[in-house]
Amino acid sequence: MALIRPCADLRNNYNEISKICHETKEPMYITKNGTNDLVVLSDEAYEEIINTKAETEEERIERLVAEHFDKHYASFEEFQKNLWEQIEEAVQEIKDGKGIPMEDVVAEMEAKYNIEK
Numbered sequence: 001m002a003l004i005r006p007c008a009d010l011r012n013n014y015n016e017i018s019k020i021c022h023e024t025k026e027p028m029y030i031t032k033n034g035t036n037d038l039v040v041l042s043d044e045a046y047e048e049i050i051n052t053k054a055e056t057e058e059e060r061i062e063r064l065v066a067e068h069f070d071k072h073y074a075s076f077e078e079f080q081k082n083l084w085e086q087i088e089e090a091v092q093e094i095k096d097g098k099g100i101p102m103e104d105v106v107a108e109m110e111a112k113y114n115i116e117k
Contacts, residue, residue, distance in 0.1 A: 003028040007037060021045070 003020065007030050010017060021028055021042040030038040055063070073079040093099055109115070 005030055007032045010038075010040070018042075 010030050025045045027039045027041040029036050
């Protein structure tokens with residue numbers, strides 16, 4: 001939900017606006033004559049934006065993988081066990097004739113992403 005306040009509130013209710021920005025870590029839009037004029041956010045939120053922009057693509061991918069891992073697995077052993085289970089399921093699907101030939105997968109990807117040979 002966007003936080004929107006008139007410019008008079010910035011002058012008259014600075015402490016309240018500051019508290020809200022720090023608590024929510026969300027930007028607050030300040031309007032002047034009914035039109036967006038400024039965006040105010042806490043220093044923490046600003047620094048997070050700056051640090052995220054400075055992050056390299058490799059660092060971003062590593063962070064996202066780590067966040068995903070931490071959300072889904074309590075330990076590396078749990079991840080490893082899950083991975084082996086998925087590999088075993090995939091091998092069984094191939095044995096059961098449910099696999100898709102690699103040539104078909106490659107052709108489908110080439111068609112989907114307009115890749116020329």
